[in-house]
Amino acid sequence: MGDDLGDEPADIGDDPGDDPTDMGDYEDQPVDTTKKVYEDLIGPFPGGSWQPETNTFHLPFGEMSPTLDDVSVILGIPVIGKPVSCKKLSNVNAANLLVEALGVIIDEANVALKVAQGQSIKVESLRQRFGSVSNADNDNTIDCAARAYLLYLLGCTLFANKTGTRVPVVYLSFLMDLRSVVSYAWDAAALAFLYRQLGTAIRYAVKQMAGYMTLLEGWIYEHFVGARPLPNLDNKED
Structure with a gap:
């Protein structure tokens, strides 16, 4: 998608630590909450894997992926609007x-x-x-x-x-x-960005994943009952 920010921010490739094989070792980097996220989140899908060629999860019963409607329902942001796209900055x-x-x-x-x-x-x-x-x-x-x-x-x-x-x-x-x-179509941009990050996460040697994990978790919890956390009905701390 070239310079389309829905695919990947125009300048993000120039930032150290954002390369698919660069883990971004900074002194101020926080405890990594996305490490092994692909394994942890996608693991509950037996036999399933993300296919970047089709932007879908290949599951035992067929193919499935987050849609614009899913993002709209989960996040409540605009689906229709101006494209989130600009030229790369100097x-x-x-x-x-x-x-x-x-x-x-x-x-x-x-x-x-x-x-x-x-x-x-x-x-x-x-x-x-x-x-x-x-x-x-x-x-x-x-x-x-x-x-x-x-x-x-x-x-x-x-x-x-x-x-x-x-x-x-x-x-x-x-x-x-x-x-x-x-007025911008943030929904479409967020989904395209998530697709790109899922495609990057499955590459060999990649140990971290970028993107909005809450969106991916929300989609999984919405469509896969077995992946949902158990409710704490006693209202006690774990």
């Missing part, structure tokens, strides 16, 4: 986008990109800069904080990578006009 454009969208100066933008080792920004730096914004601040500051939050949300849910600490700045391209954010 380093200069990435820095300028940070300046325009988040109100930082160019030197801060360049430092943020350098610290994140690619066209990304650290999640913690977003918290530090915008965590104290309140209704008492001016409208421009509030708008910048809103974009920062949405950037964090997109990078940590729909288009989560394997580091869990960095968010690609390219998503700010879709957040400049806050009123039009809802």
